[in-house]
Amino acid sequence: MSRHRLVRLFLITLLLALPAAAQDLASFEARTTVHKLANGWTFLIVERPVAPVFSFATVADVGPAQEVPGITGLAHMFEHMAFKGGPTVGTRDWEGEKKALDALEAAYQAWQAERLSTRPDPKKLETLQAAFRSRQEEAARFVVRNELDDILFREGGIDVNASTGADATRYYCSLPSNKVELFAFLESERFAHPVLREFYEERDVVQEERRQRREGSGFSRLVEQLLITAFQAHSYKQPGIGYMSDLQSITITDAEKFFQTYYAPSNLITAIVGDVQARTLIPILEKYFGRIPARPAPPPLRTVEPPQIAEKIVILEDPAQPLYLEAYHKPSATHPDAPVWDAIDDILANGRTARLYRSLVRDQKLAVDVQSYSSLPGKKYPNLWTVLATPAVGVPTEQVQATLRAELDRLRREDVTPEELARFKARARASLLRGLRSNLGLAVQLADTQRLYGDWRELFRSLDRVEKVTPADLRRVAGEAFRGTNRTVGMIVTSVADKKENGR
Amino acid sequence: MKTRALPPVLVVFYVLFVLSPPTPAAAQAARVDELRYPPLHDFQIPQPERVVLDNGLVVMLLEDHELPLVEATALVRIGSRLDPPGKTGLAELGADVLRAGGTERMPSDQLDLWLESRAASLEAIAERDQGRVTLSALAQDFPEVLRVFADVLRRPAFDPSRLEVMRNQAVADVARQNDQPDEILFREFAKLVYGPDSPYASQQTLASLRAIRREDLVQWHRQLFHPDGIVLGLVGDFRKEDALRLVRELFGDWPRGPQAAHPDFPYRTQSTPGVFWVEKNDVAQSNLLLGHLGIRKDDPDFYAVEVLNYVLSGSFAARLINEVRSRKGLAYSVEGGVDSAWDHPGFAYFYATTKTATTGAAIQALLDEARGLATRPPTEKEVETARQGLLARFVFNVDSKRKVLARQLALESFGYPLDWLSRYRAGLEAVTVEQVRAAALRHLRPEEFSILVVGPAEGRDRPLTDFGKVTPVDVTIK
Numbered sequence: 001m002s003r004h005r006l007v008r009l010f011l012i013t014l015l016l017a018l019p020a021a022a023q024d025l026a027s028f029e030a031r032t033t034v035h036k037l038a039n040g041w042t043f044l045i046v047e048r049p050v051a052p053v054f055s056f057a058t059v060a061d062v063g064p065a066q067e068v069p070g071i072t073g074l075a076h077m078f079e080h081m082a083f084k085g086g087p088t089v090g091t092r093d094w095e096g097e098k099k100a101l102d103a104l105e106a107a108y109q110a111w112q113a114e115r116l117s118t119r120p121d122p123k124k125l126e127t128l129q130a131a132f133r134s135r136q137e138e139a140a141r142f143v144v145r146n147e148l149d150d151i152l153f154r155e156g157g158i159d160v161n162a163s164t165g166a167d168a169t170r171y172y173c174s175l176p177s178n179k180v181e182l183f184a185f186l187e188s189e190r191f192a193h194p195v196l197r198e199f200y201e202e203r204d205v206v207q208e209e210r211r212q213r214r215e216g217s218g219f220s221r222l223v224e225q226l227l228i229t230a231f232q233a234h235s236y237k238q239p240g241i242g243y244m245s246d247l248q249s250i251t252i253t254d255a256e257k258f259f260q261t262y263y264a265p266s267n268l269i270t271a272i273v274g275d276v277q278a279r280t281l282i283p284i285l286e287k288y289f290g291r292i293p294a295r296p297a298p299p300p301l302r303t304v305e306p307p308q309i310a311e312k313i314v315i316l317e318d319p320a321q322p323l324y325l326e327a328y329h330k331p332s333a334t335h336p337d338a339p340v341w342d343a344i345d346d347i348l349a350n351g352r353t354a355r356l357y358r359s360l361v362r363d364q365k366l367a368v369d370v371q372s373y374s375s376l377p378g379k380k381y382p383n384l385w386t387v388l389a390t391p392a393v394g395v396p397t398e399q400v401q402a403t404l405r406a407e408l409d410r411l412r413r414e415d416v417t418p419e420e421l422a423r424f425k426a427r428a429r430a431s432l433l434r435g436l437r438s439n440l441g442l443a444v445q446l447a448d449t450q451r452l453y454g455d456w457r458e459l460f461r462s463l464d465r466v467e468k469v470t471p472a473d474l475r476r477v478a479g480e481a482f483r484g485t486n487r488t489v490g491m492i493v494t495s496v497a498d499k500k501e502n503g504r
Numbered sequence: 505m506k507t508r509a510l511p512p513v514l515v516v517f518y519v520l521f522v523l524s525p526p527t528p529a530a531a532q533a534a535r536v537d538e539l540r541y542p543p544l545h546d547f548q549i550p551q552p553e554r555v556v557l558d559n560g561l562v563v564m565l566l567e568d569h570e571l572p573l574v575e576a577t578a579l580v581r582i583g584s585r586l587d588p589p590g591k592t593g594l595a596e597l598g599a600d601v602l603r604a605g606g607t608e609r610m611p612s613d614q615l616d617l618w619l620e621s622r623a624a625s626l627e628a629i630a631e632r633d634q635g636r637v638t639l640s641a642l643a644q645d646f647p648e649v650l651r652v653f654a655d656v657l658r659r660p661a662f663d664p665s666r667l668e669v670m671r672n673q674a675v676a677d678v679a680r681q682n683d684q685p686d687e688i689l690f691r692e693f694a695k696l697v698y699g700p701d702s703p704y705a706s707q708q709t710l711a712s713l714r715a716i717r718r719e720d721l722v723q724w725h726r727q728l729f730h731p732d733g734i735v736l737g738l739v740g741d742f743r744k745e746d747a748l749r750l751v752r753e754l755f756g757d758w759p760r761g762p763q764a765a766h767p768d769f770p771y772r773t774q775s776t777p778g779v780f781w782v783e784k785n786d787v788a789q790s791n792l793l794l795g796h797l798g799i800r801k802d803d804p805d806f807y808a809v810e811v812l813n814y815v816l817s818g819s820f821a822a823r824l825i826n827e828v829r830s831r832k833g834l835a836y837s838v839e840g841g842v843d844s845a846w847d848h849p850g851f852a853y854f855y856a857t858t859k860t861a862t863t864g865a866a867i868q869a870l871l872d873e874a875r876g877l878a879t880r881p882p883t884e885k886e887v888e889t890a891r892q893g894l895l896a897r898f899v900f901n902v903d904s905k906r907k908v909l910a911r912q913l914a915l916e917s918f919g920y921p922l923d924w925l926s927r928y929r930a931g932l933e934a935v936t937v938e939q940v941r942a943a944a945l946r947h948l949r950p951e952e953f954s955i956l957v958v959g960p961a962e963g964r965d966r967p968l969t970d971f972g973k974v975t976p977v978d979v980t981i982k
Contacts, residue, residue, distance in 0.1 A: 050570060051903035052547045083820065088535050145830050150821030151536055153814075154889055156896025160819070176899050178544045185533055204833030211788040212836050212857050217684050218786070287532045319786040320683040321676075352604070352616040362669055368676040392672050393679045423621050430623030430642060433571055438904070 028436060029460065032446075033278035035285065039294040040266025043285055044446050044456055046273040048439060054274025055159065055174040055439035056183055058191075059447040061269075062262035063167040064240040065301060065381060073242015074250050074258050076164040077206055081255060082171060083148055083162070084197050086189045090147040091197070097142035101197065104135040105252045108200065112249065136200060143197055148186065155179050159440055166240055166378030168451060174440055177275035181284055187270065188288035191263055199252045207248070210241045218320025218492050225314045227377060230327050230384055230488035234305035236377050264295035271447040271456075273439040305329070305382055314490040324367075324397045325490035326404065327386040328481045333379040333452055339465040340473045341385060345374040346424040347416055347474075348407065349387060353423065355407050356387065364403055366395050380452060384488075385481070397491050411478040415471035428466045432459070549902045552737070552909050553744055554922070559760050560732025562916055563751050566739045568905040572643040574740030575906060576653055579917040581733045582635035582724075585703035585769045591716050593674055593708035595630035598724045600670040602637070603628040605663040607655040612663045615652070624649050626656060632704060633847065634917060643741035647750055650738075654754035657729065662721045674713050681707075682979055685791045685857075685958045688782055692977055693793045696780060696954040697851060699772035704848065709982060730761025737913045739905050769848065773797065775952040779974045782958040790863040790959030794870055795853030796952050798842045802920070806844060807931035808943035813841035814890035815882045815940070816873070823886075824854070824873055834858050834866045840873070842947045846918035852947050860959055864966025867955060871971070874950040881941040894932050901925060 031047040064075050087094045111128035114120050152160050152173060162171040171190070175183055214220050224239050231237035242250075270289075272281065308329055330341055348356050349372035360367040369390040376384045389400050435445055449459040480486075533539050552566040584595040603626060606612030619626055624641035626649075637657055641649040682688055691707060698704040736755070738747050775796040799809060817824040817839040828838045835856040843850030854874060858866035902908050902925070915924050955971055968974045 051899065052544050053899055053903045140831075145826050146819070146821040149819045150889065153819035153821065153893040154896065155541075156893065156899065158897050158900050174900065176544050176896060178541045181533070181539055182536070182541070185536060185539060198830060201830065201833045205829055205836050208789070208834070208857065208859060209836035211859055215788050216857075219683075291532070321680045351620050353620045361672075362666075365669065365672055368673040390676060390680075393676050419617075419621065423623075426621060427623045433573060433642075434640070436571060437573075437906075 029457070032456070033282075034456070035278070035282055037265065037286065037290050039290065039292055040264070040297075041289055041292070042269045042450060043282075043289075044269070044271040044443075044450060045276060045278045045281055046271070046442065046446065047275075047277060048273055048442075049275045052177040052275050053174060053439065054177050054180070054183075054272060054276050055172065055443050056187070056270055056272045057170055057172040057440065057443035057447045058187060058268060058270040059444070059451050060169040060171075060263060061167075061267045061451050062298065063165050063169055063378065064238060064242075065167040065235045065378065066262060066298075067235060067238060067242075069238070069243070070246060071250055071254050071258070072238050072246045073206065073210075073240075074246075074254055075169055075262075076241055077203065077247075077250060078255055078258055078263075079162045079164045079169050079171070080202050080206060081196050081199060082190050082194055083146070084195060084202075085144075085148045086193055086195050089151065089186070089189065090144050090195065092142050092144060094142075094195075097139065097195075097197065100135070100139040100142060101195075101252070104132070104139045104200075107132040107135040108251060109253070112251065116249065139197065140201075145198075148190075151182075151186070155182055164240060166236055166383075167380040168378070168448065170444060170447075172440060172444065174274075180276060180281060181288075183272075184284045184288040188292065191265075191268065192292045194259060196252045196255055199255065203247060203250065206241070207244065210244060210247060214239060214241055218316070218318040219323060221318065222314070222316050222323060222325065222490050222492055223376075225316060226325055226327055226386075226488060226490035227384075229312050229314050229490075230308075230329070231305055232308070233303050234381060235301070235303065236305070236381060236383060240377065260295070262298045264297060265289070265292050266294065266297050269447045269450045271443040271450070273443040273446070301381070308486055308488075311484040312488040314488070316490070316492050317495040318492045319495055320492055322391050322397055322494055323490075323492045324389045324391060324400050324404075325386060326401075327376065327384040327488045327490070328486050329382060330375075330385045330481055331382050333375065335382075336465075337473075337477050339462065339469050340477045341374065342428065342466065343416075343421065343424045343469045343474055344411065344478060345372050345385065346427060347420050348372065348411070350424075350427065355410075356389075356404065359407055360389060360400065360403055365392055366400050366403055368392050397493075401489075408478070408482040412475060412482055414475075416474050418471075421469065421471060421474075425466055425469075429463060432463060544899065547899070547902075549925075550905050550908050552739075552912055554912075554916075555748060557731065557752065557756055559756065559758055560730075561751075561755050561758070562735045563748065564735070564737040564909060564912055564916065565744045565747055566737075566905045566909050567742065567744055568739055569741050572741045574639075574641055574643050574646050574649075574738065574742055576639040576650060577737045577910065577913060578637045578653075578657055579735045579737075579913050580635045580637065580657075580729060581917075582630050582728045583633040584630050584706075585632055586728070586767065587703070587706065590712060591720060592706045592712040594716055594720060594724055595635065596708070597667075597670055597674055597713070597716055598721050599628040599630040599635055599637075600673070601662050601667050601721055602660045602725070603656060604670055605666040606661045607652070608659040608661055609655055610652065611661065612666050615656075618652065619649075622649065626653060628656070633845065646740075646742055646747075650750055651754060657734075658755075658758060660725060662718055662725070664718050667718055667721065671713060671716070674708060675710060678708055678710055678713065678981060681981065682784070685784055685787055685789070688784065688979055689791045689793050689956060689958045692780070692782060692958075692979065693795075693851070693853075693954070693956050696776050696956060697771075697795070697797055699770075702771040703769045704771050711982070731755060731758045732760045735913050735917045737909045739909045771797075771848065775949075776954045777952050777972065779955045779957065779968045779972045780977050781968060781974055782956070782977045782979055783961050784958050785960045785962075787959060789857045789859055790866070790957050790964070791857045792863070792867060792870065793853055793855050793956045794867070794874070794950075794953045795840075795851055796949065796954060798850040798852040799844045799947060800849055801844045801846055803844065805939070805943040805946065807928075807935045808939040809842045809844065809947060810894060810932065811887055811890045811935050811940050812882065812944050812947075814894060815886045816841050818890060818893065821889075823876075824870075827873060828856060828866065828869045832865075832869060834862050834869060838870075840870070842943075846914065846920070854953075860963040861965050863957065863959060863964040863968075864970060867957075867971055868966075871950055871953075874948055874953070877941075877944040877948055882937065882944060884937055887935070887937045887940050891932055891935060895929065898929055901928075 033045040035043045356370040367389040373386040376386045450456045552564040628637045694705040838856040840854035842852040854870040
C-alpha cells in the first residue's frame, strides 16, 4: 500500500568560505532522510545521536493568512484544540461523548442564530443559552481533561507546545528516545481525527489570551493597528489571534471545516531530530501516519497585496510611553531579493555596529533602543520590514524620525562598505551554525524551510545566495523600498490626561 | 584546523540498510496503554573537568566537537543585591558598561567591530544574586576571542560616553516601568514579600541612576572582580589542554582579592496578609499574584516541593491549569507553586490574569486551590504521576554539554555539591505522599497570602474587600 519515496543525501559541498563548518554542515546533511508518505505527508529525519532524546516539529502550511472576516482567530483556535485528544485520549466514553458533542453543537448553533439575528428576542435568547449551557455540562462529564498533556508529561515529554504564526502553525515536543512510538501514536491521532471537545471553554481562554497579549500593552495595541493599516487587501492585515467578535462567534462546525480543508496530509511536514534511526523509524511512520487518507490540497490564497500608493500614519494616543515604528512593504521569503533584505536588516539594525544603533542610540542619543522585525507578520507572502525605535526620555518622535529617515536615505544613495557586507555574511554563516545546536530548533527550521521552499536544503543553500549579495543590490532594493508611498508610520503619543488618572 | 571525515556510524548504517530492508514492525497500537517502550539506552553524563588555579579561579572545561563553536561563561559575585544605598542600579549599569565601554587595549567602537566582524557575541549582565559575562564565538577565533573576553573582565575602560548611553537606557526603563502590567505585578509583589527595604526588592529610580558616576563603576570593578570570586566555564570545540593553558596565561597572574566579609541581605520573614491594589485603567484584565516567601534549594523539603509544583502546575493536566484555565476558562496564563533560589527564598505564589469582570472569580479560584491543598491533599496518583514525569524527563537536564556546564557552574558558584544532579534524582525517588502533603501545608499558607491585583478600577464582579483589607499601592514614578 505504501508507495514511498526514499531520498538519501550525501555530501553536498557548501560553505567554501568556512571549511571546518562545511564539514559539519555536510555531515548534518548526510544524516538527513526525506520520506514522503503516499498520502502526501512529508517527514524529515535527522540522526543526531548526541543524547538519548529527540524532538519533533510538525508544521502545517496554514495560518491566520487563510482566514476571512467572520472566522478570524480560527487557525490559532484549532492549534489550541489540537491538545484536546481524540477518540481514545481524553474521553471516558467516546460513543456517549460523540452524541453529547453533536447535541452541544446543535444547541450552540440555535443560540448563535438568534443572538446574531437582526432583532434577537431576549426571552428566546435566554432559553437557548440555558439549553446550550446544560449541553455543555453534559458534554463535560465525558472529558478526561488534558489527558494528552498528562501522557506526554508522564513519559518525560518537554517543550510540549505549539505556536501559530501568520501563515504557519507549528506543533512540537521533545521526548526520551525510547518513546518514538508514543510520538507516532499521539501525533498521528492528533491529525487523523481530532476531537474538538471543550471548544467553547477554550474559546474563553483564547479571549483571555487576546486581552493579555494583544490588548495588554501599548506596544501590542500599536502593532495591531499598524498591520491593519499597512495592508489594504492581503489577509496579513487581520490580527492573527482574531477580532474579539469573531472569537465570540466561531463554532465547532467552523473549526471542523477548517481542519478538513487545511490539515490534509499533503499540507503537513514533520521533522524529527535526535537519537533516532531512519531505518527503524520509517516503518513506524508508515504504520501510524500512513493510515490517514489523502485529501485534496487546500486552495491557494487569491488576494495579492496591491502596491501602496499613499503614505499612512497611525497615531495612537495611549497612556504608555512613546514608541516609534516604520514599516515598508517588501517581497516574500522566496523572492530573489530576500537575501538582500537580510543584508539591509543586518546592516541597519543588528548589534552595536548597526547603523541605526550607532546614529540614534550611541551618537545622537535620541533613542535608547532600535530593533527591527525582518518579516512582519510572516514571510510566505509579501510582508513588511519594520523598525521600532524607543525614544529616550523627553525626546520628541519627530527627531527620531528625522535621523531614522536620514539613515534609510543614505542606504539609497551610497554603497554600504565592504566591511559591513562582510560582517553580515559572517554573521549569517555563524547564525546558521548556532541554529544547528538544538534538536528542537533544528526540527522547526528544517520543517519550515521544507514548507516554504519545498526543499530543506535551502536552509544551507541560502548561504550561497547571501554570498552573492552586492552593494549595488542594496542600493537598488533600498531605493525601491524606502519611499514615502511604501511606508506606514505608527507611533504612541502618551496621553497626558490618562497619565494623571492612573497615578503614574 | 581539523577536518573530520564522515562519522563511521553512518557508513555502517548505510550498509545495514542496503543489506536488510526494514522489517515490518509490530501491529499498530490502538490505545496509548498498549504501547511498550524499550529501555532508554545507557548514556554517560558528560562531566566537565574542574581545575582551581593558584589564585582561586575555578575553571570548568568540557569539550564538544559537534560544531566548530566555543562558549565561555564567567559567573561573578556582582548581584544587584550588593548595590549601595542611593545607588541602586550600580550592578546592572556596571555590567552594561563593562561590555559597552571597551577595554584598555580596545576602545569601545573597536571592540564592537572586532567582535561583530567575527560573528562573536560577548555580553555582561547583573541579576539580583549574581552576574554573568558570556562569550560565544567560532572555534577558529578561539584564542584571540578569549583574550578579549579576559580583557573585558580584567581591564574594562568604562568609556564615559558609553556610560551615558547605557544610563539613558536605564532611565528610559524606569520611565516605562508602568507600561506592562506584569512588570508592575512582580516588582510590587517583591516589596510585599521581602519587604520594601530589602535588597531583594530594591528598585532603580531616576535619582539613584543619576547618582552613579564613572568613578563608582571603576571602584565597583576594583572591589568585586577577583579570580577567587569567579567561576569560569568553557565548552566547545577545543582541546582541554590547549584551553587550560590559555586560561592560565590569561588569568593566572590575576591577584586574589581581599578577604571580604560575607554580606548580609536582609528580607522580612513575616508575611503581609491583605489585598493590595495597583490601579491600571488601560488594560482589559486584572493581573493577580497571591503568596508569600518560598524556600531555598537546600531546604529539606526541596524534593517534596518539586513534586508539589508539578501537581499544581507542572503540565496542563495539573490542578491549576485544569481547573482555572481548561474547566473554568478564567485565564490564559495561570500557574503556582513554591519557587526556590540558590541562597535565599524565592516566592511561594499563585498567578493568573483574567478579564476585569472575573477578577473576583479568579481570586476565589486561586484561593480555593490553595486551601484545597488541606481539604483535598495531593493524592497517591497525583504524586506518582508527577514523580514519574520528573524522573522521565531527567535526561533533559543533561542532553547537551552546554546545559551540563551551565548547571555545574551555578552549583560551584553557590557552594552546592557538584554531584547535586544525582542527588536530585535520588531525592525525587525517595519523596513520599506524606512529605508532599506536609510540604504543601508548610510552604503554601493561604491565610498569610498577600493578594496583589493590578488592573482597572471599574467593572469587577466582586469588591476586593471580599478578600481582606484593601491597601492601594502608589506606583507613581519618582
